[in-house]
Amino acid sequence: MSNFSIGVDLGGTNLRIAAVDEHGQLLEKITLGTKVVRGKDHVIHEMTGAIQQLAAKHGHAGALQGMGIGVPGIIDIKTGMLRESPNLPGWANTNVRAEIEERLGTRVILENDANAAALGEKWLGAARDVEDMAMLTLGTGVGGGIVLAGRIFHGMTGMAGEFGHITVEAEGVPCPCGNRGCLEQYASATAVVRMAREAMTGGRGGALARAASSDSEFSAKAVYNLAIQGEEEARKIFGRVGRALGIGIADLVNALNLPMYVVGGGVSSAWEAFSPFIFEELRQRSMVYAATAPALLTDGHGASAQVEPGGPTKTIITRALLGSDAGLYGAARLPMMGNS
Amino acid sequence: MSNFSIGVDLGGTNLRIAAVDEHGQLLEKITLGTKVVRGKDHVIHEMTGAIQQLAAKHGHAGALQGMGIGVPGIIDIKTGMLRESPNLPGWANTNVRAEIEERLGTRVILENDANAAALGEKWLGAARDVEDMAMLTLGTGVGGGIVLAGRIFHGMTGMAGEFGHITVEAEGVPCPCGNRGCLEQYASATAVVRMAREAMTGGRGGALARAASSDSEFSAKAVYNLAIQGEEEARKIFGRVGRALGIGIADLVNALNLPMYVVGGGVSSAWEAFSPFIFEELRQRSMVYAATAPALLTDGHGASAQVEPGGPTKTIITRALLGSDAGLYGAARLPMMGNS
Numbered sequence: 001m002s003n004f005s006i007g008v009d010l011g012g013t014n015l016r017i018a019a020v021d022e023h024g025q026l027l028e029k030i031t032l033g034t035k036v037v038r039g040k041d042h043v044i045h046e047m048t049g050a051i052q053q054l055a056a057k058h059g060h061a062g063a064l065q066g067m068g069i070g071v072p073g074i075i076d077i078k079t080g081m082l083r084e085s086p087n088l089p090g091w092a093n094t095n096v097r098a099e100i101e102e103r104l105g106t107r108v109i110l111e112n113d114a115n116a117a118a119l120g121e122k123w124l125g126a127a128r129d130v131e132d133m134a135m136l137t138l139g140t141g142v143g144g145g146i147v148l149a150g151r152i153f154h155g156m157t158g159m160a161g162e163f164g165h166i167t168v169e170a171e172g173v174p175c176p177c178g179n180r181g182c183l184e185q186y187a188s189a190t191a192v193v194r195m196a197r198e199a200m201t202g203g204r205g206g207a208l209a210r211a212a213s214s215d216s217e218f219s220a221k222a223v224y225n226l227a228i229q230g231e232e233e234a235r236k237i238f239g240r241v242g243r244a245l246g247i248g249i250a251d252l253v254n255a256l257n258l259p260m261y262v263v264g265g266g267v268s269s270a271w272e273a274f275s276p277f278i279f280e281e282l283r284q285r286s287m288v289y290a291a292t293a294p295a296l297l298t299d300g301h302g303a304s305a306q307v308e309p310g311g312p313t314k315t316i317i318t319r320a321l322l323g324s325d326a327g328l329y330g331a332a333r334l335p336m337m338g339n340s
Numbered sequence: 341m342s343n344f345s346i347g348v349d350l351g352g353t354n355l356r357i358a359a360v361d362e363h364g365q366l367l368e369k370i371t372l373g374t375k376v377v378r379g380k381d382h383v384i385h386e387m388t389g390a391i392q393q394l395a396a397k398h399g400h401a402g403a404l405q406g407m408g409i410g411v412p413g414i415i416d417i418k419t420g421m422l423r424e425s426p427n428l429p430g431w432a433n434t435n436v437r438a439e440i441e442e443r444l445g446t447r448v449i450l451e452n453d454a455n456a457a458a459l460g461e462k463w464l465g466a467a468r469d470v471e472d473m474a475m476l477t478l479g480t481g482v483g484g485g486i487v488l489a490g491r492i493f494h495g496m497t498g499m500a501g502e503f504g505h506i507t508v509e510a511e512g513v514p515c516p517c518g519n520r521g522c523l524e525q526y527a528s529a530t531a532v533v534r535m536a537r538e539a540m541t542g543g544r545g546g547a548l549a550r551a552a553s554s555d556s557e558f559s560a561k562a563v564y565n566l567a568i569q570g571e572e573e574a575r576k577i578f579g580r581v582g583r584a585l586g587i588g589i590a591d592l593v594n595a596l597n598l599p600m601y602v603v604g605g606g607v608s609s610a611w612e613a614f615s616p617f618i619f620e621e622l623r624q625r626s627m628v629y630a631a632t633a634p635a636l637l638t639d640g641h642g643a644s645a646q647v648e649p650g651g652p653t654k655t656i657i658t659r660a661l662l663g664s665d666a667g668l669y670g671a672a673r674l675p676m677m678g679n680s
Contacts, residue, residue: 074628132495144595160597162595166591167508167625169510247507251506255506257494257495287518291423313496
């Protein structure tokens with residue numbers, strides 16, 4: 001018999017609810033489509049129904065420690081207000097936490113999904129052997145999270161870790177956030193597809209055009225498939241992904257000097273294609289990285305094994321290990337951490 | 341009778357040693373020129389002599405809590421090794437802490453000078469009412485420091501806070517660190533003078549040329565004097581200073597969501613000339629700033645009075661208050677903080 005908690009990963013596409021025990025063992029996972037078009041009340045109704053179902057089913061075997069819910073967007077951590085959430089139309093500026101708590105009749109912990117993913121990778125993934133880390137999640141957008149002393153670092157109002165909006169090109173591509181040249185405009189799945197379309201429009205990338213016409217769900221994945229087959233334009237696109245990440249991560253290394261930076265999210269499955277460019281930029285752009293890089297060049301695989309017993313002294317950049325479950329595990333971890 | 345400690349600010353030009361009591365009251369300050377050309381042993385001999393003098397003199401009135409020493413350069417905080425220090429030729433890759441401790445026969449705390457300045461401003465300056473803050477020090481180079489929960493955040497090896505090497509222009513001016521477009525290349529005193537020379541070489545900036553010929557110590561200060569007199573080229577230079585700072589601070593606000601960012605160092609005396617450009621860039625480039633900016637536009641004066649009783653919720657960017665003493669007070673604060 002071990003204690004457990006319930007984690008929720010509320011995405012724009014999937015709504016996943018899991019019961020996870022205190023050792024990180026998955027007890028049960030429910031995956032539902034997020035029926036965004038049916039509105040917030042409907043989604044919250046489905047979510048709380050699944051939470052209650054898991055709580056009742058597994059409550060006989062252990063004590064329920066609480067619920068953690070990862071949501072996309074900017075959350076005011078003190079009030080529980082969702083400030084902005086492009087993937088959940090109509091949810092912005094509503095008190096999502098209060099609505100869920102009212103429905104469940106109990107407290108829940110609301111967290112930004114990228115923060116939850118960082119905590120998940122720290123608990124059970126690539127960063128399990130370090131206490132301080134940052135994670136970049138490359139999905140539809142680019143999210144981020146910072147973990148210090150094993151806990152999510154929220155900053156003043158819960159908005160720390162917005163790495164997707166670090167400026168990597170001062171006069172670069174306009175971003176809906178109001179800035180130009182945000183990391184998100186070069187390293188998200190959306191950006192990969194946009195860059196592929198730009199290459200086609202520019203008359204280059206014949207193979208990209210063929211992939212586009214043969215695949216109605218023309219996606220970052222299709223561009224990656226071309227890149228690993230050696231298609232030049234597709235490779236160039238992941239070069240830009242890696243260079244932009246290199247600039248952004250170099251800024252973080254110079255500012256924070258953390259032992260580990262984890263790259264996750266859907267686009268990170270193209271790690272082989274873009275990561276060499278990250279390391280190339282980092283070596284040039286970060287004196288702190290140069291002073292702390294592992295002696296052997298590494299693409300980071302098995303990096304967690306490299307953490308020294310006396311505390312880390314090398315900067316490890318590595319890919320995430322938990323895939324799309326990082327946020328779900330992180331959300332489940334939240335109630336286990338006391339006041340988080 | 342109150343406890344006191346001794347702080348040292350070891351700069352490339354001045355060596356200052358102060359006895360400061362636990363309330364932040366200056367007991368005595370000794371200012372010596374840093375005779376860099378006479379070598380490290382000589383400088384350390386002068387420093388330890390002054391420390392012993394102050395310790396003996398004020399030890400009758402209170403208990404000496406320890407010594408803190410701020411040095412320019414990258415310090416490995418665990419070992420006490422000075423890794424790089426452009427302003428102290430010949431000091432790099434020596435164990436400065438061990439040499440000082442041997443001479444004094446007691447432990448000392450070695451700290452990066454910009455980290456010490458951040459702690460000084462947190463203790464007695466612009467950030468005294470917040471627990472989390474970052475400081476950028478605009479001097480010969482651009483240094484930085486992060487304070488979290490009232491203490492210097494060192495990162496893994498003591499190198500956190502190297503804000504001078506954040507990339508603000510991906511293909512910008514080469515920096516001796518190996519990167520291009522570092523903040524330091526646009527916002528340091530060195531950069532101000534370089535930009536003034538570039539303006540002259542470009543045939544622009546007649547007034548700059550006259551200032552240069554009339555002032556053998558042609559300095560950032562002379563450029564600032566022209567800017568406040570309305571000289572167009574000089575004003576443009578501080579526009580570039582402010583815009584570069586705006587990009588760098590926007591990155592920090594997006595990544596860290598701290599309640600306060602303090603701008604200090606010699607160049608910060610030109611705050612009126614460059615700060616409007618910081619705020620202009622910030623509003624555009626940081627969604628986190630946009631969500632947390634004070635309701636009234638402010639240049640930050642009196643900002644510490646704006647911190648709310650229930651904890652800060654607004655992002656304040658303000659100039660430092662302690663001038664060139666920030667690092668000295670911060671160094672003196674170090675031994676008062678226990679294991680720092």
